[in-house]
Amino acid sequence: MSPRISVIIVNYNAxxxxxxxxxxxxxxxxxxxxxxxxxxxxxxxxxxxxxxxxGENTLRILHNKKNLGFAVACNQGSLAATGEFLLYxxxxxxxxxxxxxxxxxxxxxxxxxxxxxxxxxxxxxxEQRGCRxxxxxxxxxxxxxxxxxxxxxxxxxxxxDFRLDREPLPDTPVQVDAISGACMLVSRKAFTxxxxxxxxxxxxxxxxxxxxxxxxRGWQIMFVPQARLFHSKGSxxxxxxxxxxxxxxxxxxxxxxxxxxxxxxxxxLWLVWLGIWLRFGLFLAKHFxxxxxxxxxxxx
Numbered sequence: 001m002s003p004r005i006s007v008i009i010v011n012y013n014a015x016x017x018x019x020x021x022x023x024x025x026x027x028x029x030x031x032x033x034x035x036x037x038x039x040x041x042x043x044x045x046x047x048x049x050x051x052x053x054x055g056e057n058t059l060r061i062l063h064n065k066k067n068l069g070f071a072v073a074c075n076q077g078s079l080a081a082t083g084e085f086l087l088y089x090x091x092x093x094x095x096x097x098x099x100x101x102x103x104x105x106x107x108x109x110x111x112x113x114x115x116x117x118x119x120x121x122x123x124x125x126x127e128q129r130g131c132r133x134x135x136x137x138x139x140x141x142x143x144x145x146x147x148x149x150x151x152x153x154x155x156x157x158x159x160x161d162f163r164l165d166r167e168p169l170p171d172t173p174v175q176v177d178a179i180s181g182a183c184m185l186v187s188r189k190a191f192t193x194x195x196x197x198x199x200x201x202x203x204x205x206x207x208x209x210x211x212x213x214x215x216x217r218g219w220q221i222m223f224v225p226q227a228r229l230f231h232s233k234g235s236x237x238x239x240x241x242x243x244x245x246x247x248x249x250x251x252x253x254x255x256x257x258x259x260x261x262x263x264x265x266x267x268x269l270w271l272v273w274l275g276i277w278l279r280f281g282l283f284l285a286k287h288f289x290x291x292x293x294x295x296x297x298x299x300x
Contacts, residue, residue, distance in 0.1 A: 010074055
């Protein structure tokens with residue numbers, strides 16, 4: 001008999017975070033399977049997982065011989081999954097006991113809902129950025145980048161950006177354009193209709209792309225504030241910060257080319273792409289200055 005939920009976790013050097021994540025999932029219910037897709041981790045996260053979850057018969061581990069990226073690994077887990085619902089969860093997340101059931105109820109209550117995400121919290125209890133968001137159209141991206149939201153008193157709709165974490169937290173589930181790939185519960189029916197993630201993204205923006213595709217196919221995406229989880233953002237990417245930022249910014253360019261190249265004037269798109277790479281350049285400058293300054297301090 002197939003499990004109700006297949007939990008798909010992509011791991012890359014998550015350390016003990018992975019074992020804690022799997023334990024929190026396993027304690028949430030029995031009608032599930034857990035599939036960990038390891039992207040050739042070089043730390044001891046898989047060994048630590050085996051030691052902590054020895055005898056956990058719902059756990060399967062798929063081993064890749066190299067890091068194939070997040071989207072590819074998610075799709076591998078999807079192919080191996082047998083559940084009626086698919087939960088994509090980052091390895092540095094800790095779910096509360098009722099999180100998965102609350103998300104599941106949201107999808108079961110309305111057949112038009114194809115995807116649901118919970119309230120992702122930082123460890124200080126604050127809402128994490130990207131947990132719920134509007135689609136970052138070229139115009140909304142410019143509003144965000146240049147701080148034009150301060151002009152919202154003139155026209156709230158025109159000068160709104162894509163960040164919703166600055167808005168009051170709703171009391172009930174609400175429909176949104178996009179949620180975070182750190183926690184996505186997807187129905188099998190919607191997955192079959194939309195298809196797998198775009199493997200042209202290596203890391204970052206594949207979740208936003210997928211949300212865009214769900215919306216285009218007529219599926220609703222829900223943000224469920226009662227489904228809480230904690231996320232240690234960036235713990236898996238700390239060892240390769242430049243590569244991660246490069247992949248993120250490259251993914252952003254791919255996203256805008258894919259969905260907006262035919263609908264927006266080229267000057268606006270070029271301005272957005274220029275902003276993306278300027279942002280990456282600022283990151284590089286800050287990164288190397290911090291390393292240089294840090295080395296200088298150590299030498300004093």
